[in-house]
Amino acid sequence: MMPATPAARFDPEACYSITGGLSGVGRFLIRWMSDHGAQHFMVLSRRGTGSPRAQTFVKTLATHGVTVQPVACDGLAAKVLGAINLHAATYSLPLDFFVMTTSVEPVFAPATQSAYTAGKNFQDDFARYRRRLGLLVSTASFGLASDVGHLSTDSTAVDLFARNKVDDDRTSWISQQQAPMSAVNFVTCMDPAAMAARKREEAEADDADTMQNAADQGGKSAATRLRREFNEAIKTGPGERAKTLALVTGGIITAVAEVLFIEESGVNPGKAVADHGVNSLIAAELRNWFHVALGFNMTILYLLDAHTSINALAAKIVDAAAASSS
Numbered sequence: 091m092m093p094a095t096p097a098a099r100f101d102p103e104a105c106y107s108i109t110g111g112l113s114g115v116g117r118f119l120i121r122w123m124s125d126h127g128a129q130h131f132m133v134l135s136r137r138g139t140g141s142p143r144a145q146t147f148v149k150t151l152a153t154h155g156v157t158v159q160p161v162a163c164d165g166l167a168a169k170v171l172g173a174i175n176l177h178a179a180t181y182s183l184p185l186d187f188f189v190m191t192t193s194v195e196p197v198f199a200p201a202t203q204s205a206y207t208a209g210k211n212f213q214d215d216f217a218r219y220r221r222r223l224g225l226l227v228s229t230a231s232f233g234l235a236s237d238v239g240h241l242s243t244d245s246t247a248v249d250l251f252a253r254n255k256v257d258d259d260r261t262s263w264i265s266q267q268q269a270p271m272s273a274v275n276f277v278t279c280m281d282p283a284a285m286a287a288r289k290r291e292e293a294e295a296d297d298a299d300t301m302q303n304a305a306d307q308g309g310k311s312a313a314t315r316l317r318r319e320f321n322e323a324i325k326t327g328p329g330e331r332a333k334t335l336a337l338v339t340g341g342i343i344t345a346v347a348e349v350l351f352i353e354e355s356g357v358n359p360g361k362a363v364a365d366h367g368v369n370s371l372i373a374a375e376l377r378n379w380f381h382v383a384l385g386f387n388m389t390i391l392y393l394l395d396a397h398t399s400i401n402a403l404a405a406k407i408v409d410a411a412a413a414s415s416s
């Protein structure tokens with residue numbers, strides 16, 4: 091006998107707070123919750139409804155009687171401080187649930203994802219801490235959702251997950267018996283077919299969405315695009331060296347931020363790549379990127395040299411390309 095899957099029902103009178111609910115997995119969760127009765131949401135994010143896509147999302151929900159109150163705020167510092175702040179803010183409230191979205195990484199422990207895995211581990215342990223206090227909490231550990239969220243536009247991260255075998259078949263569900271966690275944590279995969287169908291529906295429903303999807307697709311070839319721009323820039327000659335340098339430095343900053351899952355503002359081009367927490371395993375990932383995006387065969391030793399800043403790396407790449415084109 092198969093146990094019946096419990097049907098989720100949400101209180102139409104309650105207001106549910108979702109951090110990051112205006113994009114990616116968060117949007118999916120809001121649609122799913124509203125399909126199951128929820129009618130009021132408060133969504134925390136840094137940009138609020140700044141993007142046309144977020145505005146369209148809110149308007150579309152409104153036509154179904156679902157209200158979304160966007161709250162633009164930073165300072166949550168997602169994962170660690172975000173969880174602690176939400177815990178403190180809701181400590182004495184009678185919550186229905188307190189769910190943190192984590193991932194399967196603490197289970198698979200991929201070699202190059204130490205920072206991201208540490209954040210997820212914190213959430214899983216923080217959940218157990220809340221449980222010990224007698225408070226409601228769960229962590230939902232999703233598999234790779236490459237149809238929605240930042241990963242749908244970030245080929246560097248998807249390739250990285252695939253190389254580390256974290257890219258599951260996205261059709262299977264990992265049961266609780268397979269997860270080395272208690273009932274506090276559950277590990278699952280989202281249904282990618284349903285997510286993709288939802289995404290298609292939204293794209294057809296709205297021109298703005300369609301345009302954004304096209305932009306997203308463009309993002310998938312970011313490394314190839316940079317390579318094209320770099321080749322063009324090199325042809326402009328030494329007079330435009332400063333512009334070419336800025337292009338390459340910006341590209342490296344983006345790549346380092348993506349591979350470390352940090353904000354670009356956290357990457358200091360005056361410092362070495364290694365200063366940002368890149369170890370030899372992550373450097374192996376980055377080396378591939380340098381080859382694809384800049385046609386440069388970087389050695390791991392040079393990439394991790396503590397005395398070579400990102401600015402110096404960029405200069406070396408530009409000068410090498412200029413020398414070989416002349």
Ligand SMILES: NC(=O)c1ccc[n+]([C@@H]2O[C@H](COP(=O)([O-])OP(=O)(O)OC[C@H]3O[C@@H](n4cnc5c(N)ncnc54)[C@H](OP(=O)(O)O)[C@@H]3O)[C@@H](O)[C@H]2O)c1
Binds near residue numbers: 137194
């Ligand atoms: N995508 C996957 O495959 C996957 C797999 C496993 C787990 N997860 C988890 O699912 C969650 C969502 O992932 P996603 O792929 O949907 O990411 P995403 O597309 O990057 O969306 C993240 C959302 O969080 C908001 N946000 C980020 N930093 C914030 C801050 N400091 N304060 C307030 N809001 C902030 C962002 O809005 P602003 O930029 O406007 O702030 C955005 O709406 C994450 O916890 C992730 O770890 C995702």
